[in-house]
Amino acid sequence: MVTVELTRFRVSSARAEELLAARPAMLRDFEADRKGFLDARLIQLPDNEWLDIVFWRSPEDLAASRAKGGNRPYIQAFFELVDELVSSEEGVMLDGRLP
Template identity: 35%
Template sequence: MAIELARFTVKDGAEQKLVTERPAMVQALRRRFSGCLAAYLTKEDDGSWLDIVLWRSREEAEQAAREVDSVPECAAWFGHIAASGGLRHVEVVDAWNEAHDSSR
C-alpha cells in the first residue's frame, strides 16, 4: 500500500464548496482509479489542508497523480485550491487497523 499526501491552501470563500463537493469528487476518483482505498481530508491548525489518500500500490497512486486531471469532477474540485504545497507518495511498511485487529 501507499499513502498520497497533498498539502494545499484553499481560495478565499471556497472552503464550503471544497467540503460539499468532496464526496462526488472522491466517488469519481474511485470510479476511475480502482486502487483508491480510502481518502481523508484534513485541515491543519494553520488553516492549510492536507489530503490523505490510501492506495493499493505506489504504482497506482503515481498513475492516478499523472491522470487525475482527466476526471472532470477532480479537475473542478482542484479549482478551489489556491496554492499547492506539494504532493508526495510514501510506502506503507507496517499498518494497524482496528477493524482488522485480530488481537482482541
C-alpha cells in the first residue's frame, strides 16, 4: 500500500508566488534523492495555509526522507519559505490509485 504524507503549513501571502516558483525544483530534488517518492500535490487552503500531499512507496521511504530533511539546495529553498508548520501526519492510501 502507498504511504501518504500530509503536511499543513503557513506561508505569508507575500511569499506565495515564490513558494509556487520554488516547487518544481524542489520536486526534482525529491525525484533525484528520495527513494520511494511517487508523487506530490500542493493544495492552497484559506488563511495562508497550504496542504502538501506526498505519496511514498512505503513508510520506510517516508521515514528515510524525513531523516534527510532539507539536504538538497532546492528542497532547503522550499522549506525556508514556510513560515509555520501546522501539522504533519501519515496514512495509507486504500483505493490504490495515484492522482
